[in-house]
Amino acid sequence: MDCRVVVEAAVPVYDVETTDEAVRIAISKTGEMLNPDLNYVEIAMGSRTSPDGEELPPAFVAADEALVALELEMSVFNVEREEHAARIARKEIGQRLHNIPLKLLSVDPLESDGDENDTAESERTDRSDADEADGADEADGADDATGDRRSDGGRADETAVGGDLLPEFEEMVEDER
Structure with a gap:
């Protein structure tokens, strides 16, 4: 079975003024840490919501520092269970993103065309x-x-x-x- 795994990363960024700047720097910083070993991991802005369900920006900026939510997606091939795919993805990504917390968001089996x-x-x-x-x-x-x-x-x-x-x-x- 092949699976698509999505994990959320909380990336700290320093010396920023806006959320857009923080997101751009966080994506660049994460890409540098993952490449060239994991250049197949897709990096996207994460989504955050308040406890009331209100949509929030993907970064929280305070005192020129930000914490940015990013979603990292990767495909894992030839696994027996979804839990195995999740462990593989977290291990591979976590080894390269030192001191960045990861949270599993989803594991979806990929459709195989026969x-x-x-x-x-x-x-x-x-x-x-x-x-x-x-x-x-x-x-x-x-x-x-x-x-x-x-x-x-x-x-x-x-x-x-x-x-x-x-x-x-x-x-x-x-x-x-």
């Missing part, structure tokens, strides 16, 4: 190809004394003959039988 089925099918094909390759290796030296094919993809445990043991240990194991 790509998910294609991906699953290609993964199954890749696994079956790998199993066939393991089967060719098994023909040269069987995993166990009977030569049976294992259900774990041809991998033998450490006590089986023909596994990943060194040759001298294989001889010791054969002597034990």
